[in-house]
Amino acid sequence: MTDHAPAPAGPALPADRLAALDALPVDARSLPTSPLSPAQVRAAGLTLHDLWLPAVTLDQRALEHNLYRFARWCAARGVDLAPHAKTTMAPRLWSAQLERGAWGLTAATVAQARTMRAHGAPRVLIANEVVERNQLAWIADALADPAFEVLCLVDSAEGAEAMGAALAGAARPLRVLVELGPEGGRAGVREADGALALARTVAAIPSLTLAGVEAFEGVFPQRRDDGSPARVRAWLDRLPEFVRGADAEGLFSEADEIIVTAGGSAFPDLADQALAGELDLSLPVRRILRSGCYVTHDDVFMERVSPLRSAADDDPLVPALTCYARVLSRPEPGRAILGAGKRDVSFDIDLPLPRALLRGGERVPLEGTARIAKLNDHHAFCDFDADDERAPRVGDTVELGLSHPCTVFDKWPLIPVLDPGLRVVDAVRTLF
Known part of the structure; x- marks a missing residue:
């Protein structure tokens, strides 16, 4: 990821409306205490290891990169941006898009437009x-x-x-x-x-x-x-x-x-x-x-087709959504059952992509050695080479890359934001 000069500037959403939203507690199944407000999450001093799994998280650095990168891409072409805000339904992220020069927001429905207006769009x-x-x-x-x-x-x-x-x-x-x-x-x-x-x-x-x-x-x-x-x-x-x-x-x-x-x-x-x-x-x-999807990009769908995918651009967009899931069972050779399913991750275009294992304080890459074969409501079937030393074990955490962010955000009313040290530094409220 490249550090960017400031993108074109615009007015953020009204600070008082964002603060009011941040003060409201919300049931959040991935947090160790619930309900919590975004403001309380910021102050709690949590890390990834405190979260209840499965947990979908946002990467702070990737978000910032994507917001600046696409805003500058549009500005260089002299074209305005009205991002499809139904992707996230998250006022904090709408505000960040507007601050970086978005002309307005796009809604799919009048109900979404009503929510956008209520928060100052x-x-x-x-x-x-x-x-x-x-x-x-x-x-x-x-x-x-x-x-x-x-x-x-x-x-x-x-x-x-x-x-x-x-x-x-x-x-x-x-x-x-x-x-x-x-x-x-x-x-x-x-x-x-x-x-x-x-x-x-x-x-x-x-x-x-x-x-x-x-x-x-x-x-x-x-x-x-x-x-x-x-x-x-x-x-x-x-x-x-x-x-x-x-x-x-x-x-x-x-x-x-x-x-x-x-x-x-x-x-x-x-x-x-x-x-x-x-x-x-x-x-x-x-x-x-x-x-709209540029704000988080993804590991499969957008990475396959976006003009700012890694295979097509020297400064590409970066996946900013991750699901962390625990290995619950090894019922058969070459198969692990993870505690994340259709209620947690997108599956309408592609199944999740196993990126890595978190084991003993280390991150072990899995690219090309494991795949998600299918999902149930709350379980993922992860297949792998049973003889590979990287084979998932019961109790391991699997880091899953996701596809199609629109159908991830709508499953999580409060999404923790992680810094590069895996500290929870923010939480994004969604309003689906």
């Missing part, structure tokens, strides 16, 4: 079309708050009309982005003509303002060793085509800038390339990436 992009009346009532309330900006997506005339009707009495129009989606994907307008027709509908609704276009290329297979990158590039080329057509018709006349946004965590480089061309529009253009 100044701007949230809801990456979905909103049609539920109660949620639109919340958006109407948010539009009356001059200290908060909310945007959302639209991908159908019916959705636009529902939003327009529900927001007819709002204090200001809601800025919306037309969502484009590929055939067979999830939401989003499929055809260019349909997208322009929807833009005309939005532009004619007084309570909405057409603000730009959005796409999420993460619906394509997220790998670099097949035709996926070429498919992503070809599809993302539709975004500039749309904004040129909509601008030529004067459909952005109520906006003060045109937003063009894409970029999950796998292909932000391809999104940046697609959005980087000269658009020659009537208004300034704001290019926004929305990557």
Whole structure:
């Protein structure tokens, strides 16, 4: 990891709201005393060896590195970042992202946006079309708050009309982005003509303002060793085509800038390339990436596909999430049962990766000598060469690298943060 000069600066979340959250005790199954607040954890003088296993932890130094590294990567390309904050649902980490220059936060749902606003986020992009009346009532309330900006997506005339009707009495129009989606994907307008027709509908609704276009290329297979990158590039080329057509018709006349946004965590480089061309529009253009997983990276999924993976960059992102699990049983030759399972770690894309054993005060690397074969709710089946001296023994601690951070954070309401000496120096509260 490289030490970096400061990333672009921005305002943190309000200190009083973070302090209030840090003062609230929370049930935390990995701590020796529970419930505890984050503030109490910081003051407790704990180390890794005090934690009840299994325990998922964050690496303090890796977090700092990743926050600075990706912020500087975006700044070097002149692109804004609105990280998908549902990855962590952790106000402390949102604040760190905003401090390092994030333009705003991205939410998947209105409920997430509500949590972000409650903790002082100044701007949230809801990456979905909103049609539920109660949620639109919340958006109407948010539009009356001059200290908060909310945007959302639209991908159908019916959705636009529902939003327009529900927001007819709002204090200001809601800025919306037309969502484009590929055939067979999830939401989003499929055809260019349909997208322009929807833009005309939005532009004619007084309570909405057409603000730009959005796409999420993460619906394509997220790998670099097949035709996926070429498919992503070809599809993302539709975004500039749309904004040129909509601008030529004067459909952005109520906006003060045109937003063009894409970029999950796998292909932000391809999104940046697609959005980087000269658009020659009537208004300034704001290019926004929305990557979220960069904050912790991971050992398998992101390390396989990110442009800042170790195989592709001289200063790569670094895995910052670890699960420590105890060896509970050696029931058969070549197999150990670990005390961590689906309730503790992600398994939706890849199974955990055994990195090392902690034994007798030493860290014994396991790379390439052990694998997790399957998970139950609370157990992992770890296979290995029974004759290897590094074979796990009952009572050993196994250090597991993880895949897909989004489905790790949601399992842990309080995650200890370790310094390089394995001292617990902080705890991150999540709000799923």
